[in-house]
Amino acid sequence: MSMTLLLKTSKKTPDDEVYELRLEEGELEELWETAVDWIQENKSPKAPHLYATVELEAG
Template sequence: MDSYQQTSMAPNVRQTYGHVQALRDTQRMHAAEPSAPAPHSRHINHGQPTHTTTPLAPQGPSSGQLQVVGLWDKTPIKMSFDPDAPGESFYQAFYQWAERRKRGGDLERHRMTLWLKASKNTPDGEAYELGLKEGELEELWETAVDWIQENKSPKAPHLYATVEIEAG
């Protein structure tokens, strides 16, 4: 076979390989679906390295995400954030939750504080004060993340928050 024939066949080989990989990925995804309880030790070896797959639509926050629940007056809070992202990302997650709950008009960031606890039952004296002021949140975010990592609950929800608004 000359080099022209090899070059012209390469895209077809790549297409076929891509199609086979897509079929395998689809099969793995369906095998990972919780349609029936399956033992965790189930392992199929096709002579290739094993890969852990997860469904495309996760049921909850991704592994890096932490879930926060709590209260703003009588409005329940439920949001997720990535502690490895900047503090502003935390605020944006809070803001998006507030918008969905029709509380966006109440946001006066410079007057707001979130009191974070490991659970609803944690004494108020052990709560962490997280001010949402622009600039201040970013400056203190690293310290806040250290506290969060040390005090979060191991299971979701990882934190409990209460919103406090300073009198204006």
């Protein structure tokens, strides 16, 4: 199983500017720190703080 998070700083952020976090089973711990850094640097001070699309793939 894999999962992809597509994080955007706003609803209008173009698709070519998303932060793509693709995770295979067991990879979450390895990539977590990088993802948290990106979120802290790019979140909006007002809610909603960011937008995300979650894609799940069975495998």
